[in-house]
Amino acid sequence: MKTKIRLVALAVSLGIVVNAQAHSIWIELTSKQSIAIRFGEFAENLREISPGLLDSFGNLTATLISPEGERQLVVTKDANGFTLPAKPGKGESIVAEDQAFPLRKSERNGKEVAVWYRPAARYIVGDSAQTSRLDLDIAPTGQAGQFTVTFKGRPLAATDVQVLTQSGWTKQVRTDEQGRASFDMPWKGQYVIEASHTDSTPGERQKSDDTEKYDSVYYATTLGFVKAKGVPVPSAGSSATPAR
Numbered sequence: 001m002k003t004k005i006r007l008v009a010l011a012v013s014l015g016i017v018v019n020a021q022a023h024s025i026w027i028e029l030t031s032k033q034s035i036a037i038r039f040g041e042f043a044e045n046l047r048e049i050s051p052g053l054l055d056s057f058g059n060l061t062a063t064l065i066s067p068e069g070e071r072q073l074v075v076t077k078d079a080n081g082f083t084l085p086a087k088p089g090k091g092e093s094i095v096a097e098d099q100a101f102p103l104r105k106s107e108r109n110g111k112e113v114a115v116w117y118r119p120a121a122r123y124i125v126g127d128s129a130q131t132s133r134l135d136l137d138i139a140p141t142g143q144a145g146q147f148t149v150t151f152k153g154r155p156l157a158a159t160d161v162q163v164l165t166q167s168g169w170t171k172q173v174r175t176d177e178q179g180r181a182s183f184d185m186p187w188k189g190q191y192v193i194e195a196s197h198t199d200s201t202p203g204e205r206q207k208s209d210d211t212e213k214y215d216s217v218y219y220a221t222t223l224g225f226v227k228a229k230g231v232p233v234p235s236a237g238s239s240a241t242p243a244r
Helices: 003-014
Strands: 022-030 036-041 060-066 069-072 074-076 083-084 093-100 105-109 111-124 134-141 144-150 160-164 171-175 180-184 186-197 203-207 210-216 217-229
Touching: 003 074, 022 093, 022 186, 022 217, 036 111, 060 083, 111 134, 111 210, 134 217, 144 186, 160 180, 171 180
Parallel strands: 111 217
Antiparallel strands: 022 036, 036 083, 060 069, 060 093, 074 083, 093 111, 105 111, 134 144, 144 180, 160 171, 160 186, 186 217, 203 210
16 A cells, blocks of 8 residues: 555645545446446545545546547546446557646645646556557556556656555556566456656646646556456455545
8 A cells, every 4th residue: 555655645745635636537347347437546445426526527538549540438427437438349448537627726835836637547458568648658568467657658667556456455566667567466357557647847738718827747547457367356345435
């Protein structure tokens, strides 16, 4: 749980609302064999709801990526997350992100600062190598259990990456010079891999007919997939209570 502690500590130091911005989004296969996007803490079995923190999203988008090209997907919000009208096939993936999450303003060293939170997620089927698509991305290399973390298309070295199951089992590694992280994943079932990165370069973003300035950008990205073989994963604990 070292990564989670580090993320919460970072959120506190930035003056961010911890319940929202230490969270991640992830894409999962639901019991109905459909695809859904969740927001919360996967390993703690916490999924935010609406009304609640799920309503913080400004413009969540999703794209199906296949060898034939890309197709924008309709994202439908419900009380427990967001549903998508398509599932990826073998060698395909879905990416999702929100570039309009509200800025979080706080005081740091006597000065007001604004942090732009950038949640994103990818879902894959199979171990086929995937190219980077998100600003902060986690993608398989083509070797079982190996993934590359990139930031704006370049390998992100010396970055903590964590793999999680819903039962609470976690494992953390640090990327090598090529941004690669390798995991021995004994369980079968759904996995989520997490990585984060802070860009301290200030800037401004478009908002309707105006612009708003930010002091840094906090990226949080996950990679979701199902491992077909392995030891049966322990049952998940009771669902954690969403924030209101």
